[in-house]
Amino acid sequence: MNGKEVQNFWQDHSERFLEMALRTDRMEILENPDGHGKKTGECGDSVEFFILTDTHGTISRVSFLVNGCLNTVACANAVCELVEGKPLGEAWDLTPEEVIEYLESLPQREYHCAELAVGALYLGIADVERKKREPWKKLYGRNADSR
DSSP: OOHHHHHHHHHHSOHHHHHHHHOOTTBSOOSSOSEEEEEEOTTSOEEEEEEEEOTTSBEEEEEEEEESOHHHHHHHHHHHHHHTTSBHHHHTTOOHHHHHHHHSOOOGGGHHHHHHHHHHHHHHHHHHHHHHHSGGGGGGGGGGGGO
16 A cells, blocks of 8 residues: 555544554453354455353344455455444344445445444354254354354
8 A cells, every 4th residue: 555545544544544544452262152154255365253141142242353354354354343342143144334334435336344344244144043952062162053
């Protein structure tokens, strides 16, 4: 990036987008998560969520790993912000449009990053629900479905 592109980057994005794009405290693998979901987009970026729930089925913590651009990181962080503290049923209702609105300045050409992050979340929630039905799978971690 040249100086003008860097200046435009900071000016073209909302404070919330910049916070979500640069925040790193949720980038980790949670030990023994209740749910795990990973999705790779057509662009090649991937998002992987790790979900912990409490005894009432409320999402108590979400972490993620991203192999991709800052827009994908911003979307993954936004997903965490929007679902932590909510019951699983409400988390299913999250849409890419809500992530885009929350970020305020995600470029339109990057809307697929919001779709990718929400899709990975859905896979993680489905995994939580599957492990509730088949609790033995949690003992095997992320590799239970490949056995």
